[in-house]
Amino acid sequence: MLGGTEFVGRAITEEAVDLGWDVTVFHRGRHAPPPGTSALHGDRTAPDGLAALADGEWDVVVDTWSGAPTAVRDSARLLADRAGRYAYISSRSVYAYPAPARLAEDSPLVDGSPDAGATAYPEDKRGGELAVLEAFDGRALLVRAGVILGPYENVGRLPWWLNRAARGGPMLAPGPCDLPIQYIDVRDLARWTLAAALAGHGGAYDLVSPPGHTTMAGLLEACVSVTGGRAELRWTDPDRIVEAGIEPWTDLPVWLPPGELQEYMFGSDVTKALATGLHCRPVEETVADTWAWLSSLGGIAPQRPDRPAKGVTPEQEAALLGL
Template structure:
């Protein structure tokens, strides 16, 4: 198979490239030249936001294109329009954020979506831009030749958003760790490598349409995630499970200050950890154990010196140590039914 990846040097794009190379595919990577792609690819350079920035893609044919763009959708329209007729399938890595807020627990791909940003407009907000990217891809390639990957929380090696790396770094510091309860809180996420493998399988199967892509509900809990972090890192960290109300009353922001976590029963939890992924599962989605995701991410962090690269267009993640210490000091008891 001949694959073109737009980007391909960071996180999701890089995982797709590595998975395709592992399958023996012929891979072309179109990027700005700021980072080295994996060995074994053909590199083309260009900037999708610049005039004539797609010139390097003027020739060539591919079986599929994978695009992870998340800013103004005109970049998706431009690349899809240029590649139409020279690529068999356009895979756009979108987001579950495209669903109109707040989708109910158990929402499927037929849930109401937001109005997409106009393909020629400036950057708006993440949800409208991602939906605009979906519409641009479908408009240029046709619905039967587009795969819309509505991913949720993505974790794993190369993460440049700062969620799992922050937890691993915090646990490495040791001591009492504010662990947001309850332990049994169900989470949904997708290991970036499982995302990549499903995408390649979708190309092989000639799939089309939207797919929610994250682990099935019940795949992991907050307790299992943080236990895996402690096991991977080792050291002196002690998880102090803390009631959600205590955390919220302290003014701590779910999702950003305590990455991954959102309080149970909230619209945010239903939206981020309550999707129906049966369509993806029936088309080949397989999710590795959380222990593997965490251990491999920790190993990658150690290999690059312990500090994960961060995307400049994403908010800073993590909890200030002083705030954490105050909340732990003020809360002598953990979540009922768990070990403090």
């Protein structure tokens, strides 16, 4: 496991340990790896930062890197002759925008290069994909995840909604309430990725919940329920929210108003992943387990330094709701 101490990497590592796998975690040493693993230390961005991986053989490598594609390129080339398969956790952001309805794995992609430094997230992820394909050819698994939620989240989406619901009172709920959303629970991602690698699946797979899995109402009602029911959802017209200067996606995490961008983000055809065993647990379970984890931390979730903090301010919310 390249990484393995935070959010996606940690969930995949814990799943592998639970399966009884012999897991090696390669990381910088800033966080403790999950129990039951062996640790190797190194910084992929530093000269000779992969020295600890110079020896050893592995059946599967899992990589969650989202920065410069050169880091994926160097790791994949180093391990190509000593690892069976390489699973790269990519993103549905690699699809070109605007895009056709019901995006699938054969939809047009952004440009990318395995030899590029850090540029923009979509191009970086595509460059990482190309690096893995180049080094591992038919032994590469590209996991194109959508929005990832669940315990250990360090991006600030679901933790923000949970903390807001826990405060109680009138709560801005971005409409329409039946707006469909797609996401993947980090543990479902972990389980599918390891099973797919073990089964020898290769190529690209979109990994999000199937259409109809839940809606904004399903997500927010679960947040209110699990935090004690003290918040009152005030469903608000999308145009009013945008006119108030409140930013979709960042000020109101996960939410996008109806339209082309919303369909791009939440219109994935996941037939291919479902046919290979993808199972998505109910949104209520994802929300409840994330709340239990967040509560164990006193409500303060870790935050990635390279991602902006999420959430509308109490002042903006009150003004829009006329409080």
